[in-house]
Amino acid sequence: MQPFVLISLVVFGLIVVGALIVFVIWMRRSSAEASLDDDLHPQGYWIGIGISIGAGFGVALGLVFDNLALGIAMGAGMGVAIGSALEQRNKDRIRPLTEQEKKMQKWGVALGLLMLLIFVGLFAFLLFIRGR
DSSP states (O other), X not given: OOHHHHHHHHHHHHHHHHHHHHHHHHHHHHTXXXXXXXXXXXXXXXXHHHHHHHHHHHHHXXXXXXXXXXXXHHHHHXXXXXXXXXXXXXXXXXXXXXHHHHHHHHHHHHHHHHHHHHHHHHHHHHHHHHHO
16 A cells, blocks of 8 residues: 555544544533533543643653653553542532533543544554555
């Protein structure tokens, strides 16, 4: 398979993933309930913040150690620890998830697993094609 075709497939996949992320964020904001206090955060909010910040630092660690995957994993692990500490620190300002948020969370997990299966299948297909 030509390199430009592979690059095109990867770029197309990233565009699709980006569009889905924008759609999910748009749906969350449009379905926000006005009755909820802005000072309260949903359950798991701080852990998500910690993971995203930790993964960002993990990229820098991975570049330093010349192993990007290991750096991201280490950063995400540190982010879980930091996010858990923040979750405990702000436990008086955490509210349970609404039904809409639970539904969006289930759809997010299903969509993530579907994307994982698509990319693993594409990777296996490309390995099979190159093996011939």
